[in-house]
Amino acid sequence: MTSEVPSNLNHSVIDVVTTNLKLRNPSDRKVCFKVKTTAPRRYCVRPNSGIIDPGSSVIVSEPLESCSKPIIRRGVSRTATLHFWGADCGLFRRLVDRVPWEAVLKGKGVQVGWTFFKKEILKAQEQAVPMCRKTSQQGRRPACLNRELWLELRKKRRVYDLWKKGQATQENHKDVVRLCREKIRSTKAQLELNLATAIKGN
Numbered sequence: 001m002t003s004e005v006p007s008n009l010n011h012s013v014i015d016v017v018t019t020n021l022k023l024r025n026p027s028d029r030k031v032c033f034k035v036k037t038t039a040p041r042r043y044c045v046r047p048n049s050g051i052i053d054p055g056s057s058v059i060v061s062e063p064l065e066s067c068s069k070p071i072i073r074r075g076v077s078r079t080a081t082l083h084f085w086g087a088d089c090g091l092f093r094r095l096v097d098r099v100p101w102e103a104v105l106k107g108k109g110v111q112v113g114w115t116f117f118k119k120e121i122l123k124a125q126e127q128a129v130p131m132c133r134k135t136s137q138q139g140r141r142p143a144c145l146n147r148e149l150w151l152e153l154r155k156k157r158r159v160y161d162l163w164k165k166g167q168a169t170q171e172n173h174k175d176v177v178r179l180c181r182e183k184i185r186s187t188k189a190q191l192e193l194n195l196a197t198a199i200k201g202n
Contacts, residue, residue: 095124156180159176
């Protein structure tokens with residue numbers, strides 16, 4: 001595959017410049033191509049990939065924005081997720097019960113009925129379930145980790161460091177580990193009980 005690079009392709013332009021790059025396939029087989037740039041915020045290559053038939057060519061358009069324009073660097077995208085802890089289950093149930101399902105779905109096919117059902121459920125979800133910013137897995141704290149349990153984990157870590165340095169016995173370390181494990185289990189059990197009670201109440 002050969003390419004014809006035009007002479008006006010440079011990186012020191014003032015206005016918006018569009019350059020056409022011609023790619024030719026002189027072989028007798030199909031050739032795949034992909035164009036990558038080192039400044040994707042300035043270049044918008046179209047098409048940036050494709051297949052060239054034998055003996056044919058393709059024109060790649062490469063517009064370059066003005067260098068005088070400041071490049072706005074966007075921050076990390078923050079994905080919004082459903083915040084079920086703050087959901088109003090009572091409102092969601094009232095919104096769903098308000099729809100006359102039998103009358104609306106009567107005589108409709110499966111696909112049409114499913115589309116209508118999904119639309120109404122999503123509409124009720126938007127009103128009853130708030131949105132929250134999704135945090136990374138690395139910075140996410142377990143729901144059962146309260147301040148008391150967090151202090152116990154810190155104490156366990158300190159005792160472990162002292163044991164490694166020879167300033168604490170292995171029995172002391174085992175006692176702290178056993179106590180911390182029991183508190184984690186009890187805290188998780190209490191959290192599950194609270195969730196089950198909340199779901200039963202709704």
